[in-house]
Amino acid sequence: MRYLAKVVGTGAFLLMATACAGQDMPTSQPAAGGDSAAPTGSVSTTPTESVLPTSPSANPPGKPRLTVPEGSTPVPPGKVDASALPGGYPHEVWTANGGTILNVRAQEGGCGHALGEATEQAGDHVVVNLSETKAQTGQMCTMDIRYPVISVALAAPLDQRTVVLKTTPPK
Numbered sequence: 196m197r198y199l200a201k202v203v204g205t206g207a208f209l210l211m212a213t214a215c216a217g218q219d220m221p222t223s224q225p226a227a228g229g230d231s232a233a234p235t236g237s238v239s240t241t242p243t244e245s246v247l248p249t250s251p252s253a254n255p256p257g258k259p260r261l262t263v264p265e266g267s268t269p270v271p272p273g274k275v276d277a278s279a280l281p282g283g284y285p286h287e288v289w290t291a292n293g294g295t296i297l298n299v300r301a302q303e304g305g306c307g308h309a310l311g312e313a314t315e316q317a318g319d320h321v322v323v324n325l326s327e328t329k330a331q332t333g334q335m336c337t338m339d340i341r342y343p344v345i346s347v348a349l350a351a352p353l354d355q356r357t358v359v360l361k362t363t364p365p366k
Contacts, residue, residue: 294352
């Protein structure tokens with residue numbers, strides 16, 4: 196008898212949840228005392244805003260993006276020291292804006308976001324620390340890995356200097 200009650204209760208709950216899931220919920224409430232008539236007309240499902248930035252060349256330092264900005268020049272592999280990076284970590288670097296911006300392929304996952312900072316700018320090398328923001332305690336996060344391109348501003352053009360990539364613990 197208890198088993199039957201559980202099955203019927205579960206079935207009723209699932210029926211109610213599916214019925215509620217199919218209804219459109221209003222996004223705003225009418226003002227107090229106002230009419231609550233349903234809106235008329237059709238609803239557009241085409242997005243009004245692109246997910247990616249509209250201008251591929253605009254990438255302010257510190258903002259990750261999925262693609263390398265147009266006009267960026269790859270840094271030759273011999274000028275990138277990625278020996279301090281963990282295995283499998285990307286080590287692609289491009290320059291832009293006359294060599295004063297480094298676009299670096301980073302790694303992030305779940306609720307984290309990739310960060311990059313030029314911590315040392317010597318005459319023969321530039322050290323870029325790559326890190327990731329730390330997820331809030333108790334927050335549920337996906338277990339995916341993304342490879343965004345982050346921009347790091349330099350005080351002077353890269354020219355013939357070597358880019359040294361390092362990682363630091365999440366912030």
